[in-house]
Amino acid sequence: MQKxxxxxxxxxxxxxxEYGQQAEIFVGQLEMLENGRMEAHAAIxxxxxxxxxxxxxxxxxxxxxASVRAKVLEPDKILLNIGAEVVVERSNKDAVxxxxxxxIEMEASQKKVADTLNHLRSQMNEINKRLExxxxxxxxxxxxxx
Numbered sequence: 001m002q003k004x005x006x007x008x009x010x011x012x013x014x015x016x017x018e019y020g021q022q023a024e025i026f027v028g029q030l031e032m033l034e035n036g037r038m039e040a041h042a043a044i045x046x047x048x049x050x051x052x053x054x055x056x057x058x059x060x061x062x063x064x065x066a067s068v069r070a071k072v073l074e075p076d077k078i079l080l081n082i083g084a085e086v087v088v089e090r091s092n093k094d095a096v097x098x099x100x101x102x103x104i105e106m107e108a109s110q111k112k113v114a115d116t117l118n119h120l121r122s123q124m125n126e127i128n129k130r131l132e133x134x135x136x137x138x139x140x141x142x143x144x145x146x
Contacts, residue, residue, distance in 0.1 A: 009134045012127050019124045026117040033110045040099045040106070047096050050075040 046058060050072055060070040078095035081087050090098065 009131065009138070012131050012134070016124060016127050016131065019120055019127070023117060023120055023124070026113055026120065029113050030110060030117070033106050033113065037103060037106050037110070040103050044096055044099050044103075047078060047092050047099075051092055 050056060050058060056072040056075050057069055058072055059067050061067045076092045078090050078092055079087050080090050080095055080098060082098075
């Protein structure tokens, strides 16, 4: 193994820092996707429950951790935000199907992001090994000079 110079050590440290920042971004994306998945699951459960209860009473979150019991007047007319601030009206069944499709898309996205994160972490481990080797070489060279 050839001796590592100071410039190469600095370059590897720079890569580690950059990869660390990228990893943080991917972890944030995974958290966002997981939150979206949980919200979609909750929405599907609520929509399906509205069809089986005669009363049509649901727990409505109004923000700040506060909720109210509300009677849904038209449980088969659901307003869906489909992106870019576009809201469409769908039947309850169609809304559930749409949300299930979005769940599948989010799960696929989660897998891609997780795979990318794992690859990035693998690269970081390789760089870390090279850095450790370089540090050991530098320490050994300093001891030889003493």
